[in-house]
Amino acid sequence: MVSVELPSFPSKQGYLACLSAILILSICTCSLCFTRPEGRKCRKLRSMEVENKYVTIKHHIHGLPSSLDFESRSATLTLMIPPGSEDVIVKNLFVSIDPYQINRMKVCSSSQKTVDFARRLHPGHRIDAFGAGRVVASGNAEFKKDELVVGVLGWEEYTVVRPGSMLRKIDSNMDFPLSYHLGILGPSGLTAYAGFYDVCKPKEGEKVFVSAACGSVGHLVGQFGKQSGCYVVGCAGSKKKVELLKEKLGFDDAFNYKEETDLKSALKRYRYFPDGIDIYFDNVGAEVQEAAVANMNAFGRVAVCGVISQYTDAGKQAAPNMLDIIYKRITIRGFLAYDHLSIYDDFVSATSDHIRHGRIQSLEDVSHGLESVPSAFAGLFRGDNVGKKLVQLAADNINSRR
């Protein structure tokens, strides 16, 4: 049995429509609280008030982020739904820490003008992010107090989810950890699944190269590849990660890119890819993409999922050899998971089945407490994380805490 219920509130299109609804959400949730002038507040309202802490950027970020670029702020939030409102207030338990957010923190990036969920963040404002939590108060009949939910929440203790945004209930009898719904069964999982199957269109026996192979998406792509009968090699940034890929996740081979002085040679046929590369799942861009294209077979496919090396260094742009692109008829295709919702049901069904049978494993890297969000985020760009990076904001004891 799959623990995921679809659809829920408010969309009828599968919960990952939430990804496309982030703009709506953030417009709706940019004011963190609803307050009334103190003088007119009744005692009951005051007793429902909390200081809702959130993490924000102090200024737009240029280059590598550090914890010092962030600060915590708070705003008073009344944990009650005004009459007539369909808001849902969620106490956040886990929030997702994803590299793409850095592009929103820049003063300017071409990505900010392309899709709603990539728009620029502003210093002092809340930061919307995928998360999981428990309903504290609800004006929507579809959500009841204490129900577990996932959706677009934020780097904050509580999120007020307005109508027009997205939230999905999680079966409380679910047979997977709540965190899986942010990772392997959430956006990271769909990104890996859609990118690998919809974009790369693998055939059994093909040779697959994955960069950032210990990342939230990469470690799943490699495992999907193995499940599809492909030969899979990953690269990562430490010996520990390389061992993990080979020994725990079943990659055919893996290497530490930091130890390779010449990536093109490292990928050459006589080493990791004796028969060339058919599919390159790109999470890093720059010279790794160039090396992959140079070692590709005819009709090779590059799925560009992320280019983390370019996110913090605009000079690190891949310049794949266009002679290879032409003569080997290579396709380079950028993609976003939310264009692939048509395969969402397949993704959940197949992935859940793989997990239950022990065929695919989820790597998670969890930090604790809202105050750890800045360092968790900055750590992504140093390669600190092993698998999906999450911050657990609270133990699941919201009833007792309030």
Next chain:
Amino acid sequence: MVSVELPSFPSKQGYLACLSAILILSICTCSLCFTRPEGRKCRKLRSMEVENKYVTIKHHIHGLPSSLDFESRSATLTLMIPPGSEDVIVKNLFVSIDPYQINRMKVCSSSQKTVDFARRLHPGHRIDAFGAGRVVASGNAEFKKDELVVGVLGWEEYTVVRPGSMLRKIDSNMDFPLSYHLGILGPSGLTAYAGFYDVCKPKEGEKVFVSAACGSVGHLVGQFGKQSGCYVVGCAGSKKKVELLKEKLGFDDAFNYKEETDLKSALKRYRYFPDGIDIYFDNVGAEVQEAAVANMNAFGRVAVCGVISQYTDAGKQAAPNMLDIIYKRITIRGFLAYDHLSIYDDFVSATSDHIRHGRIQSLEDVSHGLESVPSAFAGLFRGDNVGKKLVQLAADNINSRR
């Protein structure tokens, strides 16, 4: 009526299978003549001998080619087919001059190892190339003396076409000039048609940008675009070409890239593409590709047909912004026409119809005489040609000349 007959000798798969057969051809035709020791030659054989002139490279070429990189040589050829041979000897009337040949003339290029017809050329050896001519002698029942043919011939006066190579008869009552079968109805036309329709998959009203828009392929792509209801802008390298594109070929707009100091700005929405670019048909690579990607709409497509600026300057590699590729879900796809033979019949039918009704025009740029081949070829890289570059080797009077 379409003047193209399919299939002919020896393939049953449409005459453009010749493109895939170039390797076979060149192996078969690398010895230019069949001779016997002079002492044993009979008078009749001697009377059938010609000195077959051909153009070859003096050395492998690095950077921009010049006429001085080439030389003419000759080899004795007996214009008679030995008993039992299925060879066909063709007197070449037109040969095609194409930029991609420069990649074969280099001492090393990644392209040389990818497809048969791109393999390296050697100093002193003949250079195979698409051409049209008249049969002088034939050991194959499908070809008779004096018939007009097109196929893979060479930069030479006569070509001995061996079995396993490709040749196609042209209807002597054809209603198009012979040269069209090398350009608009030949490989250049198929490249434009396949690249535009199969790779770019245009929709009516989409915005199309074509570089090297006065080139052999570009001028056709733009016209196909107009026939499909697209908005088409081309760039070229001279005022004369720009005027031609706008005034003769019906492009919506065109500009001289040499006059633009900032291509990204030139393509910006408020100038040539007020609504962004949906399709970029790339013939040049480098900064033009980068500028196109920067100004692309979501789900934009780049068909990489050629990157002439990189052919003679390896440092001129395009580095399209991968953030754009991801967030705008752009596809960059290299292609070769010979992978698209399944649409060959459609291509000939549709293009012939366009020509007959005056909807599409063929631009040809013809030089004369084998000795003009080196300068014609070198001129491609200076942008000298306007349209399809051909060299006419002889007037069609082969019967009277021999």
